[in-house]
Structures are given as C-alpha cells and as structure tokens.
Amino acid sequence: MQESRHSGKGPKNENPQGTRTAAKNPAPEHTTPKQTVSSPFILFCCPEMGCGAELQPRTMLQHFLNDHPHLPFISINGRETMVFRFEEASFPPNTPYCLGVLAYGGREAASLTAANQPPNAGYAMSNLFLSNHHEALRHHLPVLVMGCRLTSSDVSNEDTGAELHCEEQATMLLLWLLTAGASKSHWGYLSVSDTSANQRRRTFVKIREPSPEVYCWPPGVEHPLTDWNYLRLNRAEIDLLSHRGTSRINLEVMIEDCP
Structure with missing residues (x-):
C-alpha cells in the first residue's frame, strides 16, 4: 500500500514506507544566536532504511x-516549530525510522549570504x-527527527529486571532528535497530540549524537525504559x-540553543 509524505514547502512525494508529513509554525520571538562548530572527523552511517551511506557532519545535510x-x-x-x-503503523518494528529533516539556523536566521561569511559565522x-x-x-x-516502535523483546530491560510478557502491552514508541559533530549540546522540545489537540504530551530532550563506539545504525536506542x-x-x-489507530498523531518539534 502506498501512502504519501511531504513537507509544507513542496509537492507531495509518493513513498511506500508510510505517511510522514510536516509543516512549519512561525517563531514568537528572535534573539541573538550562539555559534557552534562541527567536527569533520566523525563518521556514521545514514539512518534511512536501506541506505547505509557513510556520512560526515559536513556532508549530512547535502546527503x-x-x-x-x-x-x-x-x-x-529561532523558536519556529515543525x-x-x-x-504508528508507519514504523517498522524495532527499527529506527527517520520522520524528517530540519536545518536549524539559530535564534536568528543564519546568513543568507553564506559565501561572504567565515566558516564559523553561522550556527554550524x-x-x-x-x-x-x-x-x-x-x-x-x-x-534528524527519529522514531522507533519497540515490541516486547526490545522493551525488556536487563538493568532493572523488568520483563513484559504481553507484546501488545509492551509496545512502546520512542521519539528523539539526532545531529552529528556539534561542539556543544543542543536541546529541543518534543510535543505529541491527537488531531484535535485535546490530548497532549510534551518533553524537553537533549539532541542525541551518534556514538563513537557504534559505527553504523542505530546510534543510541540504549536503555529505553530508563x-x-x-x-x-x-x-x-x-x-x-x-x-x-484511526487517526494520525501530531508531533511538534522546536529546537533550543541552550537548556
């Protein structure tokens, strides 16, 4: 079965993996951005299913x-949101899944005349x-905006001794943010709601990075219960x-420069 996923800025693209759509909300305010520098030496595998291309932080966006x-x-x-x-059915079981890609320019727009700026003048x-x-x-x-649907075998946690025997009860959906090679920590808000926005969950997370000990995917679905x-x-x-299962779930993402 084919379904569509598309961004709020371009035409709809057909994709057999499931429905993923995105749209942008405006920012309420703008302040001075903080700078960061990416290390060009980190190597990791592209998380998109079936790809596995070798990436560096500076080639990640282009890829x-x-x-x-x-x-x-x-x-x-700034404080714009996506x-x-x-x-839920879009997520393959126990496999990290990319919902979409953000390019974050800081609390004020990164320079539109990038060729005239030194390498570290922008946000990355x-x-x-x-x-x-x-x-x-x-x-x-x-x-990258990532998700993973864990079933019973992956939800069991050896550290706590917790073991869930019913697969239906053990199903868990994880959502997180991923970047690579940043020189300092970055943070974001993840907020989920139903289509009518009557039910909502929100949390503040640190943007994850690929582990240097794990060359290929997945980078860091460790200890999902703790x-x-x-x-x-x-x-x-x-x-x-x-x-x-009759409606889509809304996920709102906002990046913060600092906690």
Missing part, C-alpha cells in the same frame, strides 16, 4: 537533500556540497493519541 528528497524537509530559525503527522560549521538552491543553508545545523532523553509513549498513550 539528505540530494539522496532522500522523499523525506519531509524544512529549515527553521509539525509532523504520522501513523559550513555544510559541504550544497546546490545553489540550498546555498543559504550552508551554516545551518542538520537535525534513559530520559526520549519522548516515550506506551500502548495506552498511543491508542489515546491515535484514537485507537
């Missing part, structure tokens, strides 16, 4: 724009190999937000 244009993509600044709409180290169409994103920080750095939804919460 997703060129090789995965089916993914929702929006550039945001809203995704997804279905200069992204390489961008097309002329995306040249304004040279100093933006790429952030790690605070996800937005976690259990079976009852998933059913409540999706109206028992």
